Amino acid sequence: MRMRVRRSGRSISLLLVVVMLASFMAACTSNSENKKTNVPEEGANKEEQVKQEPYKFSYLRPVWGAATYTKGGPYEKELFSKANVQIDTQIIPITEYDQKLNTIIASGNLPDVLWAGGPASKTYKDMQDQGAFLKINDYLEKYPAIKSIVSDTTWDNFKDEKGDIYFIPQPIYPIAVQFLFYRKDLFDAWGISEPSTIQEFETVLKTIKEKDPKIIPLTGQDDFWGLGALSTSFGFSHYAWNPLKSDPNTIVPYFISEENMNYQLWLKSLYQNGLLDSEFNIAKNWDHSKTKFMTGKAAILGINMGYYPEIIAGLKKTDPNAEIAFMKPLTGPNGEKGGGRPLGVNDRGFYVKAKIKDPDRFFEFLNWTLTDGTEFRRYGIEGKTFKKENGKNVLIPDAEREADYIAAQIEPLQFVGLVAETFDWENLRIQFESAGIGDQFDYVKSMFLEHAENEMYPDYRNYSIFSPTEVEKGAQLQADYLGSVLSGIVINDKITKETWLDAIEKWKKAGGSKIIEEVNDLQKIKTKPQFDIIK
Template identity: 45%
Template sequence: MKFHSKEQRWKRSSLSLAAVMMASALAGCASTGNSSNPTGSAASPSQTATGNQTAASSAPYKFSYMTPVWVAATYTKGGPFEKELFKAANVDIDVQVLPVADYNQKVNVVLASGSIPDVLWGSGPTDKVWKDAQDQGAFLKINKYLDQYPAIKNAIPAALWDKLKDKNGDIYFIPNANFPITPFSLYYRKDWFDKLGIAEPKTIDELVADLEKIKNSDLGKQGIIPLSIGNMNYAKDLATSFGLSLAGWEPSSSDPNKLIPWYANPKDIDFYFWMQDLMKKGLLDPAFKVDGDATQTKAKFIAGKAAVVTGNWSTFTDYVTKTQQNDKNAKVGVISPLTGPGGIPGGVRTQSGLYDRGFYVSAKIKNPDAFFKFLNWTLTDGYNLTQYGIEGKTYVMKDGQPASIPDGQRDPAYQRPQIDPLSFITPIDLKSSWAPMKASMDADTFAYVKQKFDDYLKVKYSDYRDPFVDAPLQSKNETQMFNDYMLGVTQGAVLNPQITKQNWMDALQKWEKAGGSAMIDEVNRLQTNKSNPDFSMYVKK
């Protein structure tokens, strides 16, 4: 594969550097932000560039853009990458950046005000708040633009576009399409484990024993946290060792044809109280669930204040680089999926719907055609800049492939907080090649990371609830009912040792009587396909 000059672009190599850099997502969901998930499929052919937005004779196209970020919200307007992008694309983007943990609350206020940015990230039509705003005419219908600009349309699997159509066949939402596999590995300080004579754990019981050894060692006496998990979403793959798809709907153990939500699932409940037991023993970071976007968990690991943490699989190099900046002798390892109680195999919790948020265009945007020309440009003539950044600043060339410069080794002006807020679409077929990641690592490191990724892929745990099948009672009542009856026990179970399983079951019984049982019945009546989801239909061949 050949790298072109700045006036040209990359042929569509599969895993973009930007995708790797943005992989720490998840999303407030079992999802995880703009993450990349290589599967090894071949790159697709180059598309014809159309709609170049770089005409020097015209004034820059101005639009406002509100976006969450999965990194520190320290974006500074007027930075060198922004200037390079604005000049090349002939645009002037007014970016408003919010931490992902704060985004939903802020966006609800914005939507209620009726004065929304020209472009803003959201959860899409599977979320009632966004679906209501879409139905009320807040957003632009984009069908004709998808037909007019094929690079945009082809960036997303056709099956996903079909799912996003409303009853009239209209599309309003541009998804951040992902493969369903985004492992959240357990990272650990291998040098500390070696010093204490601890081998990498293979089972849940071994993990707990290792955490206890760390707590009782000199490391523990120095205040080192045995295990830090920023929030429950980051525990999604640890939870698979208990045989569950965390925060999803799964078949009832008593009736395989009946789907039940996670807070009614005994396996999920057991996992929450296993976490509570870790907290009681002083093995789990007491800041659990307080660090909403989990950035503090990563910071603690990098600073040498935590021995084991959960993190997106593709940020391995970032963990290593930044940890070794603080301790040159640090060694970082990845724990493979753990065997759970009764021999349950751990694996990866897949994400449903194959997108983690995406963005809408305001119905009131001025000159929408200019915006879609720009978006098309990011996928054609501007592809090299928007997907890889600037050579020598964000990547170097190695064996004909762009190799990412780890964030900690970049000039701060070119680190992720200055680049991610200016990101839009990373095509799904650009997330399926190992070549750029391989170019970014030495051979041994790459082999290690890929093997760990493959370990997680061996067993998959899926959310059986099809988010595109609307259930009116669920859409209307679930959030309020959950807040009224289940929020206290689910939010407090890990942190508050006074909350018992009986408290949880009592709350669940009240929830069921208040309409929860009727909601479950409705979901099962309307979602006729209750089989394990097949994601292959979304993957572009």
């Protein structure tokens, strides 16, 4: 299947949220235009290589998996040997990343390379203007493999007033489909039918709690990447700007919309009644919900479909008779059916510190990861992280790897991939077959398409158009007036609908209304972005 994205009347936006779609990495060949560098080439005669000391640099990044990375492991050693580098990696769980990054920035002790949201944020735009980051225009021209990770149009979106670029984006697949995994074997044993509406879904959760009080009815890592399938059923695009129901030509941020408020308050009622995981939005381990489902402690899990091979393999170890199915998109309280949540084509990315030692060598290394080091970057070590089947590389599921080679030991050493690698059905089918679940591939694919082809819930905002007030104080206003509400509405009994409405009014009076006014005045085209799926 080939995916094509068509955006009408707007540039591709930078979405400041995180998404992992590693399971969709497609096969690609090395860039034939690769320039020769001092980085050792795979298979080259060592005597012919330029002898240099390993290039050392520090690297700060978030991790979406378990934060259990241990330095000095065999995968790290193999990377350092192949690429002639020594990377001092510091990781922070994604749920804590922005807060801790702000502390690091305030200290002035920046790492050589750090992940961030990009120039759409005033914090990073100011740092660019103040000379904290390296200008990369010349390096993009020198290393075409790096430039090829995104389109010229996308690079243009990152240019400042002088036409300079400082930010390197991470490409992602543009349609996020969160599934509701459920234990079909338990549903069958308890006589529970798959629900088709949000109301029926809540009844199912109550039935699960009655049948087995020890099992968690519903778990998910958060309200978007975990339970995003449920948010679309409430008729809005989470973490996005949506048109007002009363005025489709006026768009507003999700957090002030009535639909989002209804969704969050509904989750709150589930939480208060013991139907939603007690660690929801509390657990620091990003993998906690997935682990609970795989170990038989939860009946329903909200998560990205790409984790299926890993989840079924892990669950079968806990219970060989376990069966998994996916719920179809649910119809919400307003009669709107859930579906896919299209994103931008980039999610975060990184900056290089202006004073990094010998920047050419860093870009030589990055170029290597996209050329001669492509196979290692994408697949790792044969027999440890992947195996050869019919001449093709097939990733070994985490559940079947040795502890030193699981994703938690690899993710902290990764940088960027290519747009062409973000989705490939053929590669995913091979992974299913390798995991012994090839007979389930067509079912998973059909469920993906049903979600993706259903009513889309995109972001109507064009983030290449800036509101002056938002650039000046938007992040601070949100932190001051909405921070505790947005992070605590589900789990904090003291935060009610009334406190939420009060916080929104204060935000509006302090400058929020002006931001909305400026965005709508500057962004002339507010039609729904179109996403075409080509099979």
